Amino acid sequence: MPELPEVETYRRDILRHFTGKILEHAYLGREKSSNISCSGFEKTLSGKRLTGIKRFGKMLSFDFEDDISALVHLMVSGRYVISNERKLPDKSIQVAFWFEGDESLLIRYLFLGFCRIYKTSELERCDEIRKLGIDPTSLDFSLKYFDKYLDSKKSSIKSLLLDQSFLSGIGNIYADEILFQAGISPQRKVSNLSNNERSRLYKAIIDQLRLGLKTRGATIQSYADIYGNPGGFQDNIKVHSKMGGACVNCKSEIVKIRVGGRGTYYCPNCQK
């Protein structure tokens, strides 16, 4: 699943290849994946120069000249792929950006995801972005902010970590690893976390996301970078998707439960 580190890795790689280049032809394979018709999509974007790419949580905004942006959410399974082929894409490709030069950018397996067109100047007013909380890798993410927000909530800590209106970009994999590093059970209510636990959690959020970025993301089932290479974070994963395995700390069995409707992996012995 592409979460903050994976999406940021995509952003950096794509930026290096395509900023400043003209999008000669855009392609949208499925109308439902956008807020505009397929022909409108192609007409709006074709011929425009890519000026930059911004990340909002797990989304990327491809900003073009003339106040046009394409906002992409990969959701569960979407992947960006760089390609040297100019031929019409197969059915697994929902979006194609053929840039000037030899290289093109494809989006494949965008099942539940989208690529929507907005005016760049109005981007931050759209629902998808307005609802997002702060970015946990930004300087705005202080212990003070974290603490204050926790005070106002009653849900379980796992649910809160996944709440994009609190922190944007954390998904199921990193949430489980953050809680393992902090030694806190996913079921704990945020209201009764001690100060010490809160600061451990704060540190774990920063550490795990930073490690995710450094290792270029987690490949558990399907993630690959634009070149098709897997990330390296999975080698650091201690609990997520490891049910039945032995905890690296205490050799207890990792268990899988449901918290807030989401599959959740943890060590009941190390995480209290």
Added chain:
DNA sequence: CCCAAAGCCTGAAGGC
């Protein structure tokens, strides 16, 4: 063949 899984939205239902 059917169910589960993923992230996120919506609307309904439940708690204090």
Added chain:
DNA sequence: TGCCTTCAGGCTTTGG
């Protein structure tokens, strides 16, 4: 009653 939080269903496709 109002505010929050949780839950169920839908979207889409793959894989067990």
